[in-house]
Amino acid sequence: MANREIIIVGGGMVGALSASLLAKQGDTIHLIEKSPLVMPQIDDQFDLRVSAFSAQSKALLEQAGVWDMIPESRVCAYKGLQTWEAGSQKLIFSSDDIGEALLGYIAENRWIQAVLWQQLKQLSNVHFYENVEVLNIEQNEQQVNVTLSNQKTLQAELLLACDGANSAVRNHLQLPVTSWDYRQHCLLINITTDCPQQSITWQEFRETGPCAFLPLAGHNGSLVWYHSPQKIKQLQSLTNQQLKQTILAEFPHLDFDFEVQSKGGFPLTRRHAKHYYQGRVVLLGDAAHTINPLAGQGVNLGFKDVQCLVELLTLCSDLSIPEILKRYQRQRQPANLLMQTGMDVFYKVSKSDSTALRFLRKSFLGLAQQSGEIKNRVMRYAMGIN
Numbered sequence: 001m002a003n004r005e006i007i008i009v010g011g012g013m014v015g016a017l018s019a020s021l022l023a024k025q026g027d028t029i030h031l032i033e034k035s036p037l038v039m040p041q042i043d044d045q046f047d048l049r050v051s052a053f054s055a056q057s058k059a060l061l062e063q064a065g066v067w068d069m070i071p072e073s074r075v076c077a078y079k080g081l082q083t084w085e086a087g088s089q090k091l092i093f094s095s096d097d098i099g100e101a102l103l104g105y106i107a108e109n110r111w112i113q114a115v116l117w118q119q120l121k122q123l124s125n126v127h128f129y130e131n132v133e134v135l136n137i138e139q140n141e142q143q144v145n146v147t148l149s150n151q152k153t154l155q156a157e158l159l160l161a162c163d164g165a166n167s168a169v170r171n172h173l174q175l176p177v178t179s180w181d182y183r184q185h186c187l188l189i190n191i192t193t194d195c196p197q198q199s200i201t202w203q204e205f206r207e208t209g210p211c212a213f214l215p216l217a218g219h220n221g222s223l224v225w226y227h228s229p230q231k232i233k234q235l236q237s238l239t240n241q242q243l244k245q246t247i248l249a250e251f252p253h254l255d256f257d258f259e260v261q262s263k264g265g266f267p268l269t270r271r272h273a274k275h276y277y278q279g280r281v282v283l284l285g286d287a288a289h290t291i292n293p294l295a296g297q298g299v300n301l302g303f304k305d306v307q308c309l310v311e312l313l314t315l316c317s318d319l320s321i322p323e324i325l326k327r328y329q330r331q332r333q334p335a336n337l338l339m340q341t342g343m344d345v346f347y348k349v350s351k352s353d354s355t356a357l358r359f360l361r362k363s364f365l366g367l368a369q370q371s372g373e374i375k376n377r378v379m380r381y382a383m384g385i386n
């Protein structure tokens with residue numbers, strides 16, 4: 001049953017996708033966003049915040065009717081993923097091995113958010129509250145009541161907290177989280193290259209942390225360099241030209257010339273909410289979980305949260321909201337935990353300098369490369385087509 005009144009706090013990629021899918025079903029949406037997006041322009045320099053989107057995430061954006069609104073010149077399809085450690089065999093994932101044309105797409109977060117907002121602005125059942133924050137949340141058995149910083153009050157059957165890693169809604173409800181700091185930061189470096197658009201993303205494991213390359217549309221790419229907070233701070237203080245020389249010295253295998261366009265450091269923190277809902281309030285995306293970006297799964301997990309909740313609201317409309325949220329938590333929490341834990345084990349093993357683990361790591365990469373169907377299953381799982 002549609003025609004619900006739903007409040008969504010946070011209009012990032014996860015909140016905006018939720019708004020779009022629910023509004024299309026006829027629900028009335030109240031979207032609260034504290035810092036609205038400045039619409040990107042097609043010839044803007046590439047933004048530092050980019051994500052790898054799985055086939056499943058693309059399908060959801062298609063379902064929302066926005067995938068084709070992303071300019072072609074801002075999306076890069078990739079066919080291959082390679083990973084290695086110095087002295088080990090390369091582990092190569094290729095879409096050809098599983099009969100798919102592509103493994104996924106890399107695009108700027110702000111463009112995904114922008115096309116969703118563009119579409120939402122056309123819908124008469126979506127109401128916007130921009131430059132506004134939630135001051136108070138109260139709920140009873142029938143509804144949730146919200147007071148906004150502009151003194152307005154809203155009532156709804158359900159509130160979706162999509163307000164990111166430092167979720168004010170989660171904090172307001174005192175929903176506990178387990179969290180730890182990876183004691184690593186990553187430097188995102190946007191480059192322009194002298195080679196045609198690439199279709200392979202790679203990741204090299206080092207004891208100081210991984211380094212990755214994500215191809216972007218046209219002659220553009222994103223280098224992701226994980227290191228200690230001190231080292232990232234020092235790299236950030238270099239001029240673009242000095243940083244280029246440092247990259248060339250540290251990554252001699254780069255087989256193209258490039259110029260550094262922009263850079264920015266990000267801390268890495270793992271968080272997982274112990275409860276995904278309370279009464280009629282539910283957490284989605286980074287508000288519920290943040291994961292090491294190593295495998296590019298963060299927003300893909302957030303989109304799976306959205307898909308799960310929208311399906312439950314549609315298929316189980318005879319159930320009460322708290323019962324639906326209980327089912328949502330039952331489905332999504334173990335799945336997100338499994339991916340988080342898998343990434344953490346992988347990350348810890350990849351960084352260990354113990355001789356035994358180094359040997360096992362290298363053997364693993366070689367064995368995994370030979371593993372045929374197991375490797376293909378991993379690939380399908382990451383693409384969301386298992």
Ligand SMILES: Cc1cc2nc3c(=O)[nH]c(=O)nc-3n(C[C@H](O)[C@H](O)[C@H](O)COP(=O)(O)OP(=O)(O)OC[C@H]3O[C@@H](n4cnc5c(N)ncnc54)[C@H](O)[C@@H]3O)c2cc1C
Pocket residue numbers: 009010011012013014015032033034035036050051052053109132133134162163164165167168169186188266284285286287293295296297298299300301302
């Ligand atoms: C370095 C790095 C690389 C990454 N790479 C990938 C990748 O390759 N693939 C991938 O899938 N994921 C990746 N991720 C993760 C991905 O970026 C996040 O999972 C995703 O952005 C989360 O989206 P979200 O909508 O849940 O949260 P956010 O993007 O944080 O959006 C939250 C929104 O809520 C708004 N907001 C916040 N507080 C309030 C408030 N109190 N009231 C109202 N509005 C509020 C914010 O302004 C924002 O618009 C990466 C993350 C990092 C740090």
